[in-house]
Amino acid sequence: MNIQVNQLGYTPAMRKVAIMRGALNSELLVKNAAGETVLTVPVSTERTQLWGDDVVTADFSALTRPGTYTLECGSESSYPFVIAEKPYTACLTALVDMLYYQRCGDDLKPEAGCFAHPACHTGLARVYGTDEFVEANGGWHDAGDYGRYIVPAAKTVADMLLAYEWNKDAFVPGLTDLINEARWELQWMLKLQRADGGVYHKVSCAGFCGMIMPHEEKEELILSPVSTTATGDFAACMAMAARTYADIDSAFAAQMKEAAIRAWDFLENSEPILFRNPEGIRTGGYGDRSDADERLWAAIELARTCGEPYLTAAEVKLAAMDRHAAPLGWGDMRGYCAIEGLALPGEAGQRCRRWVLREAENLLKRLNLYGISMTEHLHWGSNMDVANQGMMLMQAFRLTGEVKYRIAAEKQLHYLLGxxxxxxxxxxxxxxxxxxxxxxxxxxxxxxxxxxxxxxxxCSGLADAVAKEHLQGQPAGKCFVDDHGSYSTNEICIYWNSPLIALVAALDK
Ligand SMILES: [Zn+2]
Known part of the structure; x- marks a missing residue:
């Protein structure tokens, strides 16, 4: 296709810009379902070279009447799309249901169709290097594999809780609903905490299995050692969830608050323990170079949930860290620090406000014609970066009401959807x-x-054999191949879905 639109459509109020390439006329025609031209808009005269194409734009924001349309320009046309008040509701339900499909240790109900399966990974897990066994059932399979890892789990749940806080009315239940599904993960996370408060980094088999269904993987489960990144993320996530669930299930909220405090106490008495796969373990490492951001995030969430002494700790740590970027990664939690710190009193909250707005402005400066901030290098999981940045831009909009942030956030969604x-x-x-x-x-x-x-x-790094075979010489934005074997461009992940859940929910308001 040479005319790119959001294939799920637009709301009437959205800015609507088609991106086009190839031999085109000077005018773009908007056709309704009957093939009648309902709007004609000029094509921009400015041409931009981007990712190997000569690209122009046409703004058809004047199209606001609900219906189904296509765009035509010369001999080119777009995929059909709708104008509707709620064009993304079904997609949002599916994005949350994905987490239900990823459930581990549960009999997936028949409504899951061919993805229903009996409870998987139900054996006890061996604590690495010992003869101690722990029950660690539940949670979600992380991605295309069946490992379950605390660090990415914390990001996923945090995104879901932010989505709920920002706009709980956006959600229509499907196979599951947001609050019950996040609880499924939180209950599993609680099982990975040791009595001394430290949190095991992950539970998985020693290596990755073949392309089989989850209940067919029968190798021994192993709990990898405690890390302070997992413990910090756990403390933050539990303290955050304790607030969300306080009115829903106060006993569960109290359990999470107690667990968060215990994790914090472990952190306060521990030097950094940065995770690396121990000998014999070959599943996802989720390693990190620093746990300072995880400790700050934990302090901020505990300050919000419990007040002192965590507030003082958060203020001290914030003063040392808020000069830097604020990504919403699984390894770099500073974006969560900035967003969650907004509610802190006094100077701490003001610091976080400046931090969020500085990050949003830096993103705005870098947007290319397709609307995303990354042009030269797209990293593994670049679509997560796009969704994360959409979240941060929406946070800036929520703070200021300035539409430039909202329009930029919408562009992140449009990019992901077509x-x-x-x-x-x-x-x-x-x-x-x-x-x-x-x-x-x-x-x-x-x-x-x-x-x-x-x-x-x-992923412009061409990090798997299929990508290397198909994508040599391609510009960064085209380094994608829809192939089972291309794990570096076409894997899926719980924490890639979750920022898109938050972005779609926020934009629904
Ligand atoms: Zn499983």
């Missing part, structure tokens, strides 16, 4: 050209693509 140089809707099961061959064991095992999963998207 306004990109390869015309993909990067969410499986949605749009006219969805990603459909993900690196995801159940999808490969069943020969059917599980719906509602956000692909990792372009």
């Amino acid at each position: 306004v990109n140089p390869l015309s993909y809707c990067y969410v499986s099961g949605f749009g006219s050209q969805p990603m459909c061959r993900p690196h995801h064991r159940p999808s490969v095992a069943q020969g059917v693509c599980q719906p509602g999963m956000l692909s990792g998207g372009p």
